[in-house]
Amino acid sequence: MNTPRPTWDEMSHADRAGHIRRQLATITKALPYLVDVVGSGGRTSSSGYGSRLPLNLPAFSLRAEIDRDLVFWAGSIRREHPDHPTPLGGDLIGYIRRHAFWAAEWTYGRRLAYELEDLAQDARNLAWPRSDQMSLGACPNTIGADGEAVVCGAPIRVREDKPGEIRCPGCGLTDTIDGWLARIVPDASKPLTAEQLVPLLRRRLGVTVAPSTIRQWKRRGEIVAIGVDEQGRDLFDRHHAFLVVTRRDGRREA
Ligand SMILES: [Zn+2]
Incomplete structure (x- = not known):
């Protein structure tokens, strides 16, 4: 029987810093696998999550999501350290890593760690699919x-x-x-946000997509938002989302 993983609150200052650094290291290792190779026709995988979609699509949007998040977090850390400039167009992962020990006790350290964990997990799943x-x-x-x-x-x-x-x-x-x-995921036939659709698509159809991928479908007119929630986020019909995934599947196999 494994001991349950300690929660953020149970971790020591050094453990938290190590945890943040490990997520960054995983992202660094996975990044080269998340770049779509133009003209390759898309990498596909025969097993694991994401296997029902061409891997290049979620990989490409995850890469964009990682880039956006790193810019956001490096910028937030920079605001707390006006004397530590971020590297111009450079190594944001290295910049965040150098502040990991400080971030371990930062007000937003927990949020940073969770976001990095999430990105590291998605990146790992796409780079090295496991079932x-x-x-x-x-x-x-x-x-x-x-x-x-x-x-x-x-x-x-x-x-x-x-x-x-x-x-x-x-x-x-x-x-x-x-x-x-x-x-x-709220029950019944209630419309869902992109974030709520992600676990449902994984559970029901076994496909891995990022919330940003669902927003891309909307921009391309493949899915229509049927409303917005109280925070202004688009709401989608879950059955419509299932259809989009099924159609994409058919196109790949055709
Ligand atoms: Zn919880």
Whole structure:
């Protein structure tokens, strides 16, 4: 029986810094595999998540998502360290790594670590597809009390050989895979945001797409938003999203 992974709050300052550095190292290793090779016809994979879509599409959008996030986090760290300029057009991963020890105790360190973990996991899955692990989405559990309540937001992952006991690495809440799906994805026929569609597409169709990929489908007119939520995010019909994935599948196999 494995000891459960310590949560962010249980980790020491040095462990947190090491954790941040490990996610950055994984992203660095996976990045070369996330670049679409023009004219290759798209890399495809015969097994694992993402196998039903040409790998170049999610890989390409994940690469863009990673770039956007690194720029955002390097910029945020830079604002706290006006005397540490970010390398011009340069090594943002190295810049964030050099501030990892400081970030381990930063107000936004937990959020940084979760985002890097999420990107590292997606990058790992796309670069080296594995069939025994998938990400379900962000933990929606509310933590903290007395007006300080925040959404946990830690990435929830399931191993196919242990679907019954999935523990949130952020708050420690434990549930089954279907329990987590019900927590993360609102039930019935309610329209869903791109972020909520991601775990549903993984669970129901076994495809891995990034939320940015779904937004790309919208820009290309492949899917239509049927409304917006209270935060102004586009809402989509889940069955329409299933259809888009199925059509893309057919095109590849045709
Ligand atoms: Zn949680």
